[in-house]
Amino acid sequence: MIEVRDLTKRFARHTAVNELSFSVGKGEIVGFLGPNGAGKTTTMRMLTGYLPPTSGSIQIGGCDVFRDSIHARRKIGYMPENVPLYDDMRVREYLKFRARLKGLSPRETRQRVNEVIETCGLESVRRKMIRVLSKGYRQRVGLADALVHDPDLLILDEPTNGLDPNQIRQIRELIKRLGENHTILLSTHILSEVEMTCSRVIIIDGGKIRAQDTPKALVENMRAAGKVQAEILGDAAVIADAIAQLDHVKRVQPTALEDGWAALEVLVDSGTDARERIHELAVRKSWPVRSLFRRESTLEDVFVELTRRD
Ligand SMILES: Nc1ncnc2c1ncn2[C@@H]1O[C@H](COP(=O)(O)OP(=O)(O)OP(=O)(O)O)[C@@H](O)[C@H]1O
Numbered sequence: 001m002i003e004v005r006d007l008t009k010r011f012a013r014h015t016a017v018n019e020l021s022f023s024v025g026k027g028e029i030v031g032f033l034g035p036n037g038a039g040k041t042t043t044m045r046m047l048t049g050y051l052p053p054t055s056g057s058i059q060i061g062g063c064d065v066f067r068d069s070i071h072a073r074r075k076i077g078y079m080p081e082n083v084p085l086y087d088d089m090r091v092r093e094y095l096k097f098r099a100r101l102k103g104l105s106p107r108e109t110r111q112r113v114n115e116v117i118e119t120c121g122l123e124s125v126r127r128k129m130i131r132v133l134s135k136g137y138r139q140r141v142g143l144a145d146a147l148v149h150d151p152d153l154l155i156l157d158e159p160t161n162g163l164d165p166n167q168i169r170q171i172r173e174l175i176k177r178l179g180e181n182h183t184i185l186l187s188t189h190i191l192s193e194v195e196m197t198c199s200r201v202i203i204i205d206g207g208k209i210r211a212q213d214t215p216k217a218l219v220e221n222m223r224a225a226g227k228v229q230a231e232i233l234g235d236a237a238v239i240a241d242a243i244a245q246l247d248h249v250k251r252v253q254p255t256a257l258e259d260g261w262a263a264l265e266v267l268v269d270s271g272t273d274a275r276e277r278i279h280e281l282a283v284r285k286s287w288p289v290r291s292l293f294r295r296e297s298t299l300e301d302v303f304v305e306l307t308r309r310d
Contacts, residue, residue: 001026001153001183002047007056009042009207016042018207019056024200026152029179031198031215032187035307039207040187041081044157047185048078061152074103077151077182081158083142087131091122094130095144102149116144120174136167143174154178156186160193172197191299201299203306210306218302227295228266228274233288236262242281248272261290267305 002024009017017039024030034040045051047058049069058065063072086094092113099109117126120140125133130141139159146154159175160168168190175184176197188194194201195215202212211218232239239262240254248269255263268274275292282289 001028001061002185003057003059004043004047005057007043007046007058008054009039009046009051010054016207017046017053020204020207020209022202022209022212024183024185026183027179028200029175029184029186029198031194031201032185032204033189033191033194033201033303034187034204038204038307040204041157042207043204044078044080044155044185044187048076048155049073050078074149075152077146077149077154079139079142079146079154079156079159081161083138083145085130085138085141085145087129089130090127091130091133091141092117092126094141095148098145099148104149112148112150116147119147119178120144121170134167136163136170139163139167139171140174143171143178147178152183154182154184154186156184158187158189160188160190168193191303195299203303205307211302215299219297219299226268226272226274227297227301228268228278229291229293229295230264230266230278230289231257231261231291232264232282233261233290234285236264239287240264242285243274243278246274246277246281249274265295 005021007017007020008015020043032040042051046053047065049065049072052066060072061075063075065072089097095113095116096109099112104112117123120143122140122144125137130138133141143159160171163171172193175186178184198215200212201215201218203210236254236256240252243249243264243266244252249266250269251267253265257263266274266278273294275294279289279292
């Protein structure tokens with residue numbers, strides 16, 4: 001459904017997207033993850049034809065986004081990060097206006113607007129002015145707009161941004177339902193959301209892909225690399241230095257706790273377990289230990305590991 005090859009976008013001297021290549025197959029729900037400024041919005045704006053790339057190519061359902069933009073755009077429903085809505089229009093009126101703008105006939109417009117109002121749970125607000133809607137309902141209007149011309153592909157830029165936990169759950173459920181008969185690429189900062197909704201994740205940083213796999217595989221690979229957590233009494237920096245000298249230890253992150261203990265997060269080589277060596281060290285130095293365990297990795301660990309700055 002999406003084929004991106006060597007996509008690059010430079011703004012003046014800043015390269016926001018750097019030779020990105022990836023594909024999204026029909027029916028997939030793919031999460032696009034990255035820290036602020038990673039290049040997610042820039043990539044999505046190029047995919048939807050709103051921003052020309054500096055170089056590279058994008059095909060949507062076999063159509064080149066720039067050479068055959070009319071056909072390509074018909075296949076795409078785009079919900080930008082801050083959904084631009086006309087506050088002085090009523091919900092139904094706005095969706096009709098958008099449908100007409102997207103080239104639907106009056107008959108198709110009536111039918112599709114009614115369908116998307118139902119799909120997006122907008123019945124109770126169909127006659128309300130957009131200005132009075134809550135953020136959750138505004139997002140739903142944005143989704144209804146993206147869906148109104150019945151596209152195969154939905155590109156959603158942070159669809160749950162700024163919503164409260166209940167609204168997030170509702171939008172997430174809606175996206176999952178839409179995923180049953182659409183291909184979806186969505187960007188988000190909320191990692192649990194990706195684990196719950198997406199079949200695959202693409203992690204980008206500095207305009208480049210750092211990893212792409214199923215959330216489960218990403219976490220499992222990370223788990224193989226291993227992480228140990230310890231709480232030891234003493235100076236956090238001194239203890240961290242000593243642990244960092246041990247074999248197979250890749251990195252130690254110390255935190256001084258308020259009660260004088262040090263919390264250490266220790267990343268070790270794949271297939272190794274540093275617990276015994278950390279314990280021996282503590283005994284040798286006469287440092288009291290109150291906890292020492294291997295921690296299960298989460299998608300958040302994968303994300304932090306791949307996009308850390310130091
Ligand atoms: N029109 C522009 N002119 C100059 N630089 C830009 C422009 N648009 C984006 N950038 C820069 O490109 C980089 C990528 O921005 P982008 O908005 O794509 O990131 P993002 O991953 O969507 O971030 P966020 O999570 O904060 O939305 C940033 O460094 C940004 O400052």
